[in-house]
Amino acid sequence: MASQLLEQQEKLRRLVDEWRFRSHDLLSNLRGDPLGCPSPSATPPSSSSSHPVRLHVEPLEHSDLSTLLESDNVAVSKLVMVLSYDCIEISRLHRSASKKLYRQLLLFGHRSSPQEVLLEGEPQKAFGESLSLFMELYETTSRMTAVLGNLVKQLNSIYSLHDKNILRPLNSVKNFMLRTAFEALGDGLAMFTVLDEILKQNSHIKSHLSLFARMLNKVKLEVDIFGITAVDFDFLDQVVSQLQKLLEVGLFQRLLQSESPLHATLEQVRCNKKFIDVCSSCIHDGLSEILPRLDTWKEFPLDRRKILQYVALFIFFTYASAEVPEKKVVKLLLEMLKLVPLTYVEGGRRIILLDVLKSQCHPSYFSWPSIREVYKESVVMKRNYLTQLSEKHSRDWQAIKDALFSWITSFQSTVYPSSEMLSEAWIRFHIKQIMQGILLANRLHMLVISMLDLHELLEVPIRREKLKSLCHMIISLKVLENTFQIKGAGIARSLPHIINIIQADIEKFILPAKSKLQLEVVKVSQTSKLGFLSSLTRGGKETDTRLTDSLSLVLISLQLLQGGGSHKRQLIFSITLDVLQSIGYLDIDFLRIRKFIRRLGTVTDFQNIVEEVTNCSFLYWRKEMMGNWLSMVYMDVSRFLWLQYILDAFSDGLWLLKLGRVGKATLQSYEKEIEDHLKNEIVAPLCRDIETDLRLHVHSTHLKGSVLVNPKKTGVRNLSWYLQMKPLQLPFKFIDIRLLMENYLNSAFYNHSAMSTYDWKIYSEMRLLAELKYGLALDDIHLAENSMDQDFDLNEIVQNLHSFTENYSYNIIKQIFIERVPNGQCRKNLRVISVDRVAASIALHGLRPISTASISVLKFLTEMFTTLSELLQDKLVQSDLLKESNFWKIWDVDGVC
Numbered sequence: 098m099a100s101q102l103l104e105q106q107e108k109l110r111r112l113v114d115e116w117r118f119r120s121h122d123l124l125s126n127l128r129g130d131p132l133g134c135p136s137p138s139a140t141p142p143s144s145s146s147s148h149p150v151r152l153h154v155e156p157l158e159h160s161d162l163s164t165l166l167e168s169d170n171v172a173v174s175k176l177v178m179v180l181s182y183d184c185i186e187i188s189r190l191h192r193s194a195s196k197k198l199y200r201q202l203l204l205f206g207h208r209s210s211p212q213e214v215l216l217e218g219e220p221q222k223a224f225g226e227s228l229s230l231f232m233e234l235y236e237t238t239s240r241m242t243a244v245l246g247n248l249v250k251q252l253n254s255i256y257s258l259h260d261k262n263i264l265r266p267l268n269s270v271k272n273f274m275l276r277t278a279f280e281a282l283g284d285g286l287a288m289f290t291v292l293d294e295i296l297k298q299n300s301h302i303k304s305h306l307s308l309f310a311r312m313l314n315k316v317k318l319e320v321d322i323f324g325i326t327a328v329d330f331d332f333l334d335q336v337v338s339q340l341q342k343l344l345e346v347g348l349f350q351r352l353l354q355s356e357s358p359l360h361a362t363l364e365q366v367r368c369n370k371k372f373i374d375v376c377s378s379c380i381h382d383g384l385s386e387i388l389p390r391l392d393t394w395k396e397f398p399l400d401r402r403k404i405l406q407y408v409a410l411f412i413f414f415t416y417a418s419a420e421v422p423e424k425k426v427v428k429l430l431l432e433m434l435k436l437v438p439l440t441y442v443e444g445g446r447r448i449i450l451l452d453v454l455k456s457q458c459h460p461s462y463f464s465w466p467s468i469r470e471v472y473k474e475s476v477v478m479k480r481n482y483l484t485q486l487s488e489k490h491s492r493d494w495q496a497i498k499d500a501l502f503s504w505i506t507s508f509q510s511t512v513y514p515s516s517e518m519l520s521e522a523w524i525r526f527h528i529k530q531i532m533q534g535i536l537l538a539n540r541l542h543m544l545v546i547s548m549l550d551l552h553e554l555l556e557v558p559i560r561r562e563k564l565k566s567l568c569h570m571i572i573s574l575k576v577l578e579n580t581f582q583i584k585g586a587g588i589a590r591s592l593p594h595i596i597n598i599i600q601a602d603i604e605k606f607i608l609p610a611k612s613k614l615q616l617e618v619v620k621v622s623q624t625s626k627l628g629f630l631s632s633l634t635r636g637g638k639e640t641d642t643r644l645t646d647s648l649s650l651v652l653i654s655l656q657l658l659q660g661g662g663s664h665k666r667q668l669i670f671s672i673t674l675d676v677l678q679s680i681g682y683l684d685i686d687f688l689r690i691r692k693f694i695r696r697l698g699t700v701t702d703f704q705n706i707v708e709e710v711t712n713c714s715f716l717y718w719r720k721e722m723m724g725n726w727l728s729m730v731y732m733d734v735s736r737f738l739w740l741q742y743i744l745d746a747f748s749d750g751l752w753l754l755k756l757g758r759v760g761k762a763t764l765q766s767y768e769k770e771i772e773d774h775l776k777n778e779i780v781a782p783l784c785r786d787i788e789t790d791l792r793l794h795v796h797s798t799h800l801k802g803s804v805l806v807n808p809k810k811t812g813v814r815n816l817s818w819y820l821q822m823k824p825l826q827l828p829f830k831f832i833d834i835r836l837l838m839e840n841y842l843n844s845a846f847y848n849h850s851a852m853s854t855y856d857w858k859i860y861s862e863m864r865l866l867a868e869l870k871y872g873l874a875l876d877d878i879h880l881a882e883n884s885m886d887q888d889f890d891l892n893e894i895v896q897n898l899h900s901f902t903e904n905y906s907y908n909i910i911k912q913i914f915i916e917r918v919p920n921g922q923c924r925k926n927l928r929v930i931s932v933d934r935v936a937a938s939i940a941l942h943g944l945r946p947i948s949t950a951s952i953s954v955l956k957f958l959t960e961m962f963t964t965l966s967e968l969l970q971d972k973l974v975q976s977d978l979l980k981e982s983n984f985w986k987i988w989d990v991d992g993v994c
Contacts, residue, residue, distance in 0.1 A: 154589040156596065156701050158663035165657060165669060170649035172267060177653065177676060181669045183248040184281035188668060190241045191288050198237065199295060199443045201230050204757030206301025209766035221312045224305040227758075231306075231340050238289070238348055245285045246358030252278060253362060256371040269643040273679045277671040279379040282413070283406035289349040290409050290457060294448050296344065297456075303344055310337050349409075349457050353416060366417045373418045377426050380414065383407050384429045391437055392489060397695065398539045398706050401440045404433065408450055415459035431471055438478050439550075444753055445715025447550055451475050476555075483551040487563075490544060494566055497541065501573050504533055505580055513587040524594050531588065531595075531700060538577045538710040545570045546715050553719065568726045568743070571713060575742040578711035581703075588703065596662040599697045606690050607654055610683045614648040643682045650677040662701050667694060717750030720770065727778035737818045740779065741825055747771055748828050768829050775825070780834060783819055784841040787871065790816070791863045817871050835873070842867060843876050848949045895950040898957045905930070 158165075162181060168174040206223060224231075255273055296302055313334055316323055320330050343351070352359050366372050384407055390396045391404075411430060414422065421427075439449045451471065454462070462468060471478070508530050514523060545567055552559050559567070581588075621641060650673055657670045671694060678687050699706060716722065723743070730739045748771065754764055824833040846860045867873045894901050905914045905928075916928040968974055 152585060152589055153704055154592055155704070156592075156661040156663040158660065158665040160660070162669075165660075165666065166653060167656075168649050168653055170645060173646050173649045173676070174653070176267060177650075177669065177673055179251055180248075180275065180278050180672050183244055183251065184278060184668050184672065185665055186244045187241065187248070187281045187285040188664070190237055190244070191284050194237055194288050194292070195443055198230075198234055199291065200753060200757045201227075202234070202292070202295045202302065203299060203444045203446060204754065204759050205230070205299060206305060207754075207757065207759050207763060209763045220301075220305040220308045224309040228336070230758075232336060234292075235336075235339060235343055238292070238343065238351075241285050241288060242352060243358050245282065245352070246362055248278065248282055248285075249359060249362045249366060252282075253366050253369055253372055256369055256375060267646055267676075267680075269646040269682075270676070270679045272681075273676070274375065274378075275672070275675045275679070276379050276382065277668065277675050279376060279410065280383065280403070280406060281668075283410035286349070286352075286409035286413055287402075287405045289347075289352060290405065290412070290453055291442050291448065293347045293349050293457070294453065295442075295446070296348070298446065306337070306340060306344065310341060313337060347457070349412070363417060373414070373420075376410065376414050376417065377422055380407050380411055381423075381426050381429055384433055388429070388433060388436060392485075392543070394536060394540060396536070396539060396543070397699065398535065398710050399698075401437070401543070404437060404450075405440055405448070407433075408453060412454065412457045412459075415462050421465065427465070427467060431467060434471060435478055435481070438475075438482050439547075441546055441550075441715070444757070445546060445718055447554070451478075479551065479555060483548070483555060483557065486544065486548050486551070490548065490563070490566070497537070498569075498573075500533075500537060501541075501577070504530070504537060505576065508534060508580055508584060511584070511587070513590055519594070521598065524591060524598050527588075527591055528595055528598065528696075528700065531703060532696065534577060534581065535699060535703065535706055535710065538574060538707065541570050541574050541577075542710045545574070549715075549719055549722070564722075564725060565729055568729065568739070571716070571726075571746045572739050572742045574711045574713060575745050578707065581707045581711070585704070592701070593661075595700055596697065599693055599700065600658045600662065603690055603693050603697075604655065604658055606685055607651055607658075610685055611648070611651050611655065613683070614644065614651060617644055618648065643680055647677060647680050647682045650680070651683075662697055664698070664702070667698055667701075670694065712749050712752070713746035714749040714753035716747050717753055717767070720747070720750075720767075723747050723771070723774045724778055727774055731779050731782055734815060734818055737822065740775075740822070744771065744775065744825060744827060751828050768827075771827065772830075772832070775832060776837075779819070780832075780837050783816060783834065784838060787816055787838065787867070788842065788845060791866055791870075794866060795859055795862050820871055820873065838871075839873050839875060842873065846875070895953050898953065 162178050162185075166174045166178050166181070205227060206220070252275065255275070313330075316325075317330070317334070320327055325333075346354075351357060353363065354360060383403065387400050387403055387407075390400055411422075411426075434451055438451060439447050441447055454468075455472065511527065511530065514520075548563075548567065551557070621644070654670060654673050654677070657666050657673065660666050671691075674687060674690060677683065677685075726743055727740070730736050730743065750767060751764065754767060820835045820838060822834060824831040824836075842864070846864055849860055864875045864877075867875055904917055906917055907914055912932055914930040918927065969978075
């Protein structure tokens with residue numbers, strides 16, 4: 098036991114030492130140009146997935162809602178608490194689904210080849226192994242349905258003006274504008290639309306479920322044989338029945354069925370004109386805010402997801418309202434469809450928004466003339482979108498490269514100051530750098546994935562120059578990822594200060610309002626000569642009520658800003674601001690505050706966002722690009738350091754497959770595909786070109802009439818850069834191009850020297866030239882001298898197999914080769930080659946030449962059999978053989994008679 102413990106400690110020590118030395122090399126090259134061509138000794142950055150230990154920083158919240166919303170104003174605290182609970186739960190469920198369910202459902206039943214035929218019972222086995230996934234799907238959708246139903250019920254009661262049985266939550270508010278709550282509603286509805294699209298794209302789910310249910314019906318007849326109790330079987334049968342019922346219709350449509358908790362509330366909402374108007378206004382305001390930022394430098398990583406939220410909210414609106422929405426909403430929706438006709442979810446799969454609206458909206462939606470026209474022009478819209486992207490790519494690509502180079506240079510040169518030197522100006526500059534990097538990565542990510550996907554969807558070929566620039570964008574994404582990874586520890590150290598700075602900026606807008614409200618409270622108290630609590634009672638004057646509610650909300654907001662900036666606090670703060678803005682008592686710049694909240698959310702979740710916008714797992718669905726990009730990089734030696742970044746980008750597909758929990762065979766198949774592409778497009782051409790280069794230089798000194806060249810200066814390309822690279826790192830192995838090159842040349846030189854002993858001097862010169870020109874450490878060519886025992890040598894026989902087979906016959910009984918005597922010659926002595934002589938030659942030369950000789954014999958036999966096959970297919974030969982066959986048949990009959 099002690100020895101095993103010591104062995105484990107030694108392995109851990111070696112691993113830590115290895116990564117310590119590697120991190121030292123990375124830090125020593127921080128000032129280099131990541132996109133240029135540094136010195137060969139520079140260490141190419143490694144993939145983020147290769148690190149054994151990762152630092153993840155994210156603000157957490159340990160306080161419950163009652164503590165965060167503690168206030169003397171019970172009505173205000175209760176209203177914010179109820180809405181906050183629903184919004185927080187919806188956000189939690191949606192995040193959980195995006196991290197787990199989307200990818201696993203998308204890759205369920207995925208195989209390395211679509212043509213792969215499953216064995217009988219494999220679909221049932223696959224579904225049984227993933228049963229926990231579908232139970233989680235059922236639980237998540239059921240919980241989300243219940244929470245959405247409760248949120249819609251709360252919003253309906255808030256906006257119910259004519260129902261006297263419903264008590265209004267705050268008398269101080271006449272027109273609630275709870276935008277955060279409606280966005281949370283859209284967030285939950287968007288989860289169902291995404292799940293529906295995934296289930297539609299992956300046909301394996303329903304087919305495997307059907308086969309599994311059919312298997313259970315057969316097992317039900319013979320439960321005892323399969324070793325399962327009746328209770329367990331009944332439970333399993335109920336689970337499968339529930340899953341079949343869940344997937345029978347779309348998940349979004351299931352929300353609207355009579356047994357859904359949302360259905361009863363939906364009937365009430367149809368009569369709530371105020372609710373419908375606010376919902377329409379929320380859609381309009383949200384899209385108006387996001388659309389100008391799309392496909393620009395100001396687009397935030399979550400803007401595309403919010404587009405899907407507003408689309409889902411619009412679908413809900415078509416069912417909740419019996420009327421046609423306002424023209425401004427329809428116009429804005431059509432503008433959105435033209436500007437962004439599709440979006441992408443986790444895993445890089447596309448969602449066409451027009452198809453989502455077509456499959457989910459209320460049937461009356463299709464009667465609108467403007468919508469019908471959009472459907473007719475759906476293909477034209479996609480082509481126009483591709484044209485717009487191409488124009489923006491051509492216009493902005495140089496600016497993006499300049500901005501990327503400037504940002505990397507600035508960000509890598511930033512050094513975290515000591516506690517004495519830490520200043521507010523430095524923190525603000527650091528916030529600006531982080532935001533610029535995230536927005537830049539998001540811009541590159543959306544350009545690459547959209548252009549690659551649209552070219553494939555519309556079957557438009559990509560020109561070589563654009564293909565090269567797209568490859569450059571992929572490299573830039575991985576450079577950004579590596580830069581954030583290197584500076585991650587520094588960002589983590591400064592994150593508390595960053596949160597405090599942003600929260601202090603928000604407080605600057607709220608603190609004057611607090612002072613103003615407190616002064617007014619003092620005036621009211623002096624006027625009434627009563628205490629604060631007795632004068633500001635609910636049921637008093639409307640102005641007093643608005644005053645006390647506004648002050649309570651301001652105090653709650655300031656209390657929320659005193660924490661660590663968790664996602665939970667941000668949601669509660671946004672809802673508090675919505676209620677405060679609805680009161681309308683204070684003149685606060687709420688738009689500026691929301692911009693700061695968006696910045697706070699981006700910075701606090703920077704690691705997840707950076708991982709999302711720099712992840713290239715979408716390339717797994719476009720694996721054919723790997724060979725093209727590797728061959729392009731090989732032809733341009735100045736881009737040899739791109740190799741590691743390209744491998745990192747396509748290796749992100751392995752991360753996608755692992756999160757999707759595919760089979761081991763699928764993982765190994767993709768690993769082999771990456772390795773084969775690297776060897777076929779980089780290693781094999783490099784071996785061929787270097788060997789050709791060595792041959793040309795050496796033979797130019799031996800062949801008469803050839804022009805002498807300087808082997809160190811003359812050549813088309815300098816291929817030595819590839820040999821001076823550090824080993825390429827894949828998630829599953831290292832590939833050392835230099836070592837593969839040395840093994841190839843060692844084998845080639847030895848084999849050629851063994852087969853053609855008279856060329857041993859030339860191959861020795863090639864070996865020396867390889868050491869001088871390329872710095873390769875090759876083995877000496879150790880070959881034994883020829884043996885001429887009775888004019889026999891095995892090497893000479895193998896070199897002239899054609900003449901040997903013509904001049905010798907084989908005696909299968911005595912196992913010897915006997916020389917043939919040509920016609921017209923009389924010879925008293927014949928050459929005989931026995932097994933003993935072959936064994937003696939093997940003992941002299943060793944097994945290596947024999948291995949090479951066996952390959953030559955195999956090639957010779959293959960050539961002979963090919964010739965024989967072609968000969969037998971000739972019609973004249975077939976005719977002669979048929980005549981001979983008939984002759985022997987007649988002779989056989991005559992002999993019997």
